[in-house]
Structures are given as structure tokens and as C-alpha cells.
Amino acid sequence: MTDTKKVRVRFAPSPTGELHIGGLRTALTCFLFAQKNKGTFILRSEDTDRKRFVKGAAERQLRDLYWAGLTIDEGCVLENDLIVEKGDLGPYTQSKRLAIYTKYVQQLLDEKKAYHCFCSADRLVEMREVQQAQKLPPKYDRKCLDLSEEEIKAKIDAGEKYVVRFKIPEGKTQFDDLVYGKIVVDNETLDDLVIMKSDGFPTYHLAVVVDDYLMKISHIFRGMEWLASTPKHVLLYDALGWGEDMPEFCHMANILNKNKKKLSKREGSVSVADFRAEGYPKEAIINFIALLGWNPKTEQEIFTMDELIDQFDTAKMNKAGGVFDLDRLAWMSKEHIKKMSVDEIYNEAISFLQEKDYFKNATSERQDESYIKKIIAVEQDRLEKFTQIGEDNQFFFVDVITDKDLLKWKDNSFDETKIVLTKAMDILSNINEDAWTRENLENILMDAAGDKRGDFLWPLRAALTGQKRSPSPFDCAWIIGKDETLLRIHKAIELI
Numbered sequence: 001m002t003d004t005k006k007v008r009v010r011f012a013p014s015p016t017g018e019l020h021i022g023g024l025r026t027a028l029t030c031f032l033f034a035q036k037n038k039g040t041f042i043l044r045s046e047d048t049d050r051k052r053f054v055k056g057a058a059e060r061q062l063r064d065l066y067w068a069g070l071t072i073d074e075g076c077v078l079e080n081d082l083i084v085e086k087g088d089l090g091p092y093t094q095s096k097r098l099a100i101y102t103k104y105v106q107q108l109l110d111e112k113k114a115y116h117c118f119c120s121a122d123r124l125v126e127m128r129e130v131q132q133a134q135k136l137p138p139k140y141d142r143k144c145l146d147l148s149e150e151e152i153k154a155k156i157d158a159g160e161k162y163v164v165r166f167k168i169p170e171g172k173t174q175f176d177d178l179v180y181g182k183i184v185v186d187n188e189t190l191d192d193l194v195i196m197k198s199d200g201f202p203t204y205h206l207a208v209v210v211d212d213y214l215m216k217i218s219h220i221f222r223g224m225e226w227l228a229s230t231p232k233h234v235l236l237y238d239a240l241g242w243g244e245d246m247p248e249f250c251h252m253a254n255i256l257n258k259n260k261k262k263l264s265k266r267e268g269s270v271s272v273a274d275f276r277a278e279g280y281p282k283e284a285i286i287n288f289i290a291l292l293g294w295n296p297k298t299e300q301e302i303f304t305m306d307e308l309i310d311q312f313d314t315a316k317m318n319k320a321g322g323v324f325d326l327d328r329l330a331w332m333s334k335e336h337i338k339k340m341s342v343d344e345i346y347n348e349a350i351s352f353l354q355e356k357d358y359f360k361n362a363t364s365e366r367q368d369e370s371y372i373k374k375i376i377a378v379e380q381d382r383l384e385k386f387t388q389i390g391e392d393n394q395f396f397f398v399d400v401i402t403d404k405d406l407l408k409w410k411d412n413s414f415d416e417t418k419i420v421l422t423k424a425m426d427i428l429s430n431i432n433e434d435a436w437t438r439e440n441l442e443n444i445l446m447d448a449a450g451d452k453r454g455d456f457l458w459p460l461r462a463a464l465t466g467q468k469r470s471p472s473p474f475d476c477a478w479i480i481g482k483d484e485t486l487l488r489i490h491k492a493i494e495l496i
């Protein structure tokens with residue numbers, strides 16, 4: 001590939017289920033690289049495995065990508081929530097490209113670089129068992145390699161099923177991977193792979209090579225699990241006469257669990273949809289995913305998408321797998337929520353809040369946008385997810401039931417507690433509604449507390465919240481408002 005070749009990268013998901021965290025990482029890497037190099041980010045749907053096809057999965061995967069901020073320039077894009085194809089090098093859905101694959105398979109057959117194979121599944125199983133018993137690597141034994149034209153024709157005419165296999169040439173195959181460096185394999189170790197299945201569909205290996213070439217892909221980013229297939233792809237490029245236009249390969253290390261094993265679905269949430277439903281901001285998910293396998297080599301840990309684009313560099317990709325650490329995600333999430341505006345948090349969080357019983361049971365005043373935004377302003381720095389709004393402080397929504405003993409600070413008596421609460425009541429009832437601000441309340445109540453903070457502020461906070469732990473009494477008073485504050489103090493005094 002020449003340096004001047006335009007950057008064109010593709011994400012090529014198979015519509016077999018939800019978008020996985022690993023898939024999002026591949027897509028994000030493509031996106032960052034394309035953005036950084038003013039290139040094109042293409043989405044191709046690899047839907048040739050009809051057995052694993054899941055209806056609606058392609059749409060859901062695309063929605064998740066767009067949700068995360070990865071807009072697609074070409075290929076299968078979303079318009080009005082529907083998948084449409086955009087671009088001149090389509091179709092971008094493999095099942096619509098069957099005639100193209102057939103043409104290239106025929107070319108390889110004509111040039112004797114591929115051959116028909118009529119072996120039954122049973123025979124192949126038997127062959128493998130024998131190889132296993134002899135501790136040989138599983139490899140097709142080329143029984144069908146030398147069938148004559150007549151034999152082939154006779155079998156096809158008789159309705160025998162066949163696949164087409166690529167004949168691995170002799171020699172060695174070599175390529176440079178942007179992460180793993182120079183890879184050399186002895187072709188002896190490679191199996192004559194099937195390129196066309198008996199249903200007339202191409203296999204992944206053929207389709208990926210044909211499509212990447214015809215779609216002028218410059219760089220291939222994909223998971224490590226495809227590294228071992230790449231020599232076969234290199235051989236196919238050569239066999240098809242495209243060796244000069246081979247893309248760059250960049251394989252990404254596995255995402256690992258805490259035990260340093262490859263992350264699997266068995267470990268709970270690994271789909272983007274799950275994390276989304278759990279209330280993590282997309283900025284945090286993107287930040288977290290980006291750093292799984294890519295190291296900016298600075299102290300910085302919190303990145304916006306623009307910063308990621310700016311600093312992304314394939315030279316900083318790790319060979320070792322990145323560990324998927326949920327505590328780190330939670331920390332990043334908290335840092336991103338801190339940076340958001342109250343309005344932004346409100347827009348993201350409101351749908352989660354509306355699902356909560358404490359919200360559903362609240363009066364309409366307490367469901368009001370301006371009321372919730374005050375809660376957000378107070379809780380913002382502690383939130384790890386949007387779902388947590390109000391969770392620890394349900395007294396903002398529903399009435400409190402205070403435990404009498406909770407009102408007392410340390411060894412103070414009930415009488416002392418009553419005096420303190422009465423004093424608070426007096427002070428607060430003298431503050432005008434328009435002076436009922438967060439700042440004023442803090443100044444006035446801190447003044448009143450003097451150096452006896454616990455004695456004064458504890459009973460007040462307990463009266464307002466009914467909880468041992470909560471935001472400060474000034475913040476709570478500010479949120480619930482003057483009337484409710486006085487009412488709760490009054491109830492607490494009555495309780496004593």
C-alpha cells in the first residue's frame with residue numbers, strides 16, 4: 001500500500017446478536033483512526049452465516065454505534081432509524097453480493113487455484129479423528145484435488161453437494177501487523193480452506209478479501225481472533241492478483257476479565273445495550289473502551305471523544321490484552337458525570353428516574369423539572385450512573401419517617417435536641433423565599449452552628465432526611481424548599 005492511499009476503514013459486524021463491548025472497541029478504533037486521518041468509516045454487514053442470523057440485530061447494533069457517537073460515513077447507515085445503503089462501492093450487505101463472490105470463485109477455479117470438494121461431512125469427521133489419533137494437525141487431505149473435469153461434471157449433474165476449496169500454495173506467507181509486527185507462517189500449516197459453501201454462499205474468508213479489496217479498504221482493524229486467518233487472506237489477495245493493494249492489518253489484543261481470561265458473555269453484561277441500560281454515560285463507555293488496548297502514554301485518563309481522536313495512534317496499541325475492570329468504568333463514569341451540565345444529566349437521566357417507584361409516588365411538584373435539576377446539582381459529584389439519581393436520597397421525593405433516636409447528636413439529650421431544632425426553625429422561618437438559596441442557607445446555618453457543628457447540624461439533617469447519611473442540611477433544605485423544611489422540623493420536634 002502506498003502512503004498516499006486514502007484512509008478507508010470498515011467495521012464489519014455479523015448480525016448475530018447484540019453489539020458486544022469488543023465490537024464497540026473495534027468500531028471505535030476504526031472511527032478514531034478515520035477521524036484522525038480524515039478518512040472514511042464504512043460499515044459492512046457480514047450476514048452470510050444464515051444459521052446465526054438474528055432478525056433486528058443489525059438495526060440494534062447500528063443504533064448502539066450511533067448512540068455512542070460513532071456516525072458512519074459509508075455503507076450501511078441509519079436514516080430515520082432504518083438501515084439504508086450509502087456510497088458508490090456497494091452493496092454493503094454481503095448477502096446482496098453473491099454474484100460478485102461467485103465470479104471470483106470461478107476465476108480461482110479457472111486458474112486452478114481452487115477446486116471442487118465433494119467430501120461428505122461424515123468423511124471429514126472421520127478424517128479428523130484419524131489425524132487427531134496420530135497427533136497431526138487437522139487438515140483436509142486433498143482427496144478431491146485431482147478430480148478430472150469429467151468426474152466433477154458427473155458428480156454435479158448427479159446432484160452431489162460440493163464446496164469450493166482454495167488450494168494453499170507451497171512456500172511461506174508473511175505480512176506486517178501494525179500491533180504484532182512481522183508474522184511469517186509456513187504454508188504447510190495451513191488447511192485448504194473452504195471459500196464457497198454448498199449453499200452457494202461464500203465463507204467469511206473469501207467474502208472479507210473480495211469486499212475489502214473492492215471497497216478499497218486501506219486498514220483492517222479487528223480482534224485478535226482473526227490474526228491466525230490473516231495468512232490465508234494474504235494468500236487469497238495474491239491468488240486474485242491483488243497483492244499490490246493489500247491493506248494494512250491491525251489486530252487488537254483480547255479484552256480480558258479480572259482473571260486475565262478472555263472476557264465472555266458468561267460474565268454478565270458485555271453488550272453495549274446492557275451498559276446503556278445500566279445508566280453509564282456514553283462518554284464514559286467510550287473513554288473506558290478506548291483505553292482497553294490503547295495506551296496514550298501520558299498521565300491523562302479522562303478523555304473526550306475529540307481528545308481521543310487527537311491522541312489516537314496505532315503505535316500506542318498494546319500487544320497484551322486490556323483488563324475489563326468495572327470499578328474503573330465506574331470511576332470514569334463519575335468523572336464524566338462531574339463534567340456534564342445539570343441540563344445534560346437531566347436529559348440523560350430522566351427516563352431512568354421515571355421508572356423508579358419513589359419518583360412515581362412523588363407529588364407532581366417533586367416530579368417537576370426544576371426540582372429534579374436541584375437534586376442533580378447536589379448529587380452530581382457522587383453519581384456513577386444516571387440510574388442512581390435520588391436512589392440514596394429518596395426523602396427528596398417521598399415523606400420522611402424519622403426515628404426519634406436518630407435526631408440526637410451523640411450523647412445529647414432529647415431536650416437539647418429540641419432546643420436546637422427550635423432554634424433552626426426560628427432562623428429558617430425568618431429567611432425570605434427569594435433568599436432561600438443554596439449559598440445563603442449554608443452561610444446562615446453555618447453561622448448559627450458556630451463551632452458546635454454536630455450539635456446543631458446533625459438534628460437538623462436528621463429531621464430533614466431521616467437518614468444517617470445524606471447531602472448537607474443546607475442542600476437538603478434548599479431542594480425541598482422552605483415550607484417542606486419547616487414542616488419536617490416541626491414534625492421532628494413533635495416526635496420528641
Ligand code: GLU
Nearest residue numbers: 012013014046208221222
Ligand atoms: N464479521 C466479522 C466479525 O464479526 C468481521 C471480521 C473482520 O473484521 O474481518 O467478527
